[in-house]
Amino acid sequence: MTELSPAETAARLAKIVGEKYVLAAPRDMEAFMTEPRDLWHGKAACVVRPGSTEEVAAICAFADENGLKVVPQGGNTGLVGGQIPDQSGKEILLSLGRLDKIREIDPESNTMIVEAGVTLQKVQEAAESVDRLFPLSLASEGSCTIGGNLASNAGGTAVLAYGNARDLVTGLEVVLADGSVLGNLSKLRKDNTGYDLKHVFMGSEGTLGIITAAVVKLYPRPRAVETALIGLASAEKCLELLVLAQGTAGPDLKTFEFMSRFGVEIVVRHSAGAREPLESPHAWYVLLELASQSETGLNDKLMALLEAAFEKEIIEDAAVAASLDQRKAFWALRENLSEMQKLEGGSIKHDVCVPVASVPAFLAEAVPVVEKTIPGARPVPFGHMGDGNIHFNVSQPIGADKAAYLARWEELNEAVHAVVKRMNGSISAEHGIGVLKRELLPTVKDPVAMNVMRRFKTALDPRNTLNPGKVL
Numbered sequence: 001m002t003e004l005s006p007a008e009t010a011a012r013l014a015k016i017v018g019e020k021y022v023l024a025a026p027r028d029m030e031a032f033m034t035e036p037r038d039l040w041h042g043k044a045a046c047v048v049r050p051g052s053t054e055e056v057a058a059i060c061a062f063a064d065e066n067g068l069k070v071v072p073q074g075g076n077t078g079l080v081g082g083q084i085p086d087q088s089g090k091e092i093l094l095s096l097g098r099l100d101k102i103r104e105i106d107p108e109s110n111t112m113i114v115e116a117g118v119t120l121q122k123v124q125e126a127a128e129s130v131d132r133l134f135p136l137s138l139a140s141e142g143s144c145t146i147g148g149n150l151a152s153n154a155g156g157t158a159v160l161a162y163g164n165a166r167d168l169v170t171g172l173e174v175v176l177a178d179g180s181v182l183g184n185l186s187k188l189r190k191d192n193t194g195y196d197l198k199h200v201f202m203g204s205e206g207t208l209g210i211i212t213a214a215v216v217k218l219y220p221r222p223r224a225v226e227t228a229l230i231g232l233a234s235a236e237k238c239l240e241l242l243v244l245a246q247g248t249a250g251p252d253l254k255t256f257e258f259m260s261r262f263g264v265e266i267v268v269r270h271s272a273g274a275r276e277p278l279e280s281p282h283a284w285y286v287l288l289e290l291a292s293q294s295e296t297g298l299n300d301k302l303m304a305l306l307e308a309a310f311e312k313e314i315i316e317d318a319a320v321a322a323s324l325d326q327r328k329a330f331w332a333l334r335e336n337l338s339e340m341q342k343l344e345g346g347s348i349k350h351d352v353c354v355p356v357a358s359v360p361a362f363l364a365e366a367v368p369v370v371e372k373t374i375p376g377a378r379p380v381p382f383g384h385m386g387d388g389n390i391h392f393n394v395s396q397p398i399g400a401d402k403a404a405y406l407a408r409w410e411e412l413n414e415a416v417h418a419v420v421k422r423m424n425g426s427i428s429a430e431h432g433i434g435v436l437k438r439e440l441l442p443t444v445k446d447p448v449a450m451n452v453m454r455r456f457k458t459a460l461d462p463r464n465t466l467n468p469g470k471v472l
Contacts, residue, residue: 004098006045006089013048013092016058021098023047032093035084036077040435042085044071044093051098053173053181060210061179064465070094071467072206074148075119075238077140079351081207082470089425102126108216111170111187116147116211120460123216135162135254139335147211151373153203155430157231159367160386161254161291162219168204173213174201175256177365177461185215196317200456205432206467208460213457222291224255224298227321228306228405230328231282232314234358240283240314240387245288248305252298255289256386263337263382266395270340277316277333286385288336290471306384337382344378348404348412350392351418353429359385366419371416374408389429392416401425417444433471441471 004012010024023029024046045068048058063070068111069091071081077092085091088438095260099117106112107130114123120141137145144154150172154165162168162249171186184197201209232238238258251386261283268274268410277285302320309315321327343345354362367379394404394412417427417440427444428437443449449471454455457472 004068009066009068009092012062013046013059015051016062017037017055021049021051021077021094022346023049031415032073032076032095033084035079035081037079040081040084041087042071042077042091042093043087043089045089046093047095049095049098049274053099053175056094056096056210056212057179057181059094059179060149060177061173061288061460064463067463068092068267068465069468070210071464072096072151072210073148074116074145074151075140077141077144078152078434079302079349080428080436081149082467084435086469088435094210095213096145096210099147103213104129104265107132107218109187111215113215113219114146115213116145116150120144120146120149122438127218128221129174130218131221133160133217133221134168134216136165136168139338146214146216149312150202150211150214151206152432154431155384155387155389156385157255157257159389160256161251161386166199167351168213168217169202170200170217171210171215172198172201173201174209174211176209177463177465181212182209182350185213187215187216200460203432204456205434205471207471208466210466213245219410220293220380222293223295224292225327226290226298226302227327227330227338228302228413229277229319229333230286230288230289230309230315231278231317232284232286233282233316235284235344235363238286239357239360240312241286241288241309242385244307244309244312244314248308249290250291252301253288253292253386254291255287257287257334257383258385259285259334259382260380261285261293262378263341263380264333266341266344266380267333267336267395270343272334274336277330278316278319281318281431283469287330297309334382337380337435338391338393341380343396345400346396346405347380348377348394348406348409350394350420350427351389351415351429351431352386352392352415352416352425353389354420354425356385356388356422358423358425359388359390362423362425363418366392366416368456369419370412373412374405376400377405377412387429388425413440435470438469438471
């Protein structure tokens with residue numbers, strides 16, 4: 001097999017998608033070669049922007065036949081480097097942004113068929129246009145795409161009520177490494193005809209196949225939403241409140257996000273218009289949201305929950321959003337936290353999960369571990385207590401050298417992940433493995449599970465055409 005030069009590769013791909021949809025100049029490819037954390041900088045033979053599943057299939061077939069490698073990319077919001085090519089300059093960056101059609105909305109079946117390049121926000125808006133809800137919600141929803149959400153099995157703020165991304169899909173269309181197309185855009189909620197293949201590709205980060213379209217589930221749009229920002233004295237009290245809320249509100253409990261005091265301080269300090277949400281500071285905060293199909297009675301349910309929490313001395317203070325603007329202000333404290341943390345200097349991040357009941361114990365053990373490993377480092381734990389997912393970010397010590405601090409990333413990861421492992425948790429709750437955690441994966445994953453994953457890869461992509469060097 002004769003190796004093609006980058007110029008030859010670009011010329012051949014232009015015959016598939018058209019010259020205007022192949023980018024080969026470094027300045028034109030620059031935006032596709034870096035990612036939000038600025039940890040990875042890739043090079044590529046070219047960026048190709050197909051406009052249909054057929055073109056994606058032709059690109060994969062061409063690459064597979066010629067020993068080329070393909071790196072799929074959606075909205076380029078991934079946080080573990082899975083969407084960035086390596087430094088060889090030989091890989092093809094396949095951008096799915098032009099696959100941006102909503103093929104069908106079926107409110108009676110509560111399904112919608114969307115292409116991989118549709119942004120999550122547009123999926124949400126399309127659902128709202130027929131009085132439905134697509135519940136996946138992320139801070140990056142204006143730019144992340146549904147294909148990337150599914151390929152990484154995104155989580156977000158509604159997992160407590162609706163599950164992860166893979167729980168929101170009934171069927172997929174996937175292009176395999178050899179260019180064949182798995183056409184399984186099924187709307188069926190029940191289909192017990194053998195292996196459920198869609199689950200093989202969701203969470204595989206583009207290493208087994210490229211998702212080009214999906215059938216996603218829709219839900220009735222809530223008629224009432226009530227939001228509260230609550231102050232508590234400890235993580236243990238946050239857990240007590242969660243248990244009480246689940247028992248009191250039942251299925252109406254849709255969101256239970258928690259933040260440390262330092263996290264709230266960061267947002268208030270750096271975010272324009274942000275202010276203290278309660279009269280006095282608290283060690284911990286919970287953003288709690290109820291949603292119901294009934295137009296009346298939800299506020300009474302929330303007030304009863306808060307009253308019971310006060311009586312049991314679980315919470316110290318609470319504010320209920322009295323307007324849409326106040327609700328947005330509460331949410332901004334949570335959604336802007338990670339972005340505002342950048343203004344505190346270097347941040348070493350952990351996306352971990354432990355059993356829900358172990359969240360307070362994890363925090364009690366992990367915070368001292370951080371302080372012992374890097375004295376002066378400032379933990380910023382926050383996340384989705386309802387499903388045990390903790391974004392355990394750690395800001396650099398005040399006045400520290402950023403580069404020197406970030407150079408200790410692996411050292412701090414090892415210390416924190418040791419706590420996670422002791423609690424039978426996961427080193428990746430919703431961000432994936434990508435490049436960042438590829439070397440860590442074999443140290444925490446069951447060896448038989450790793451072997452099965454490698455067998456999947458070999459069977460579906462024997463030439464290692466798709467996203468090489470990621471996950472495995």
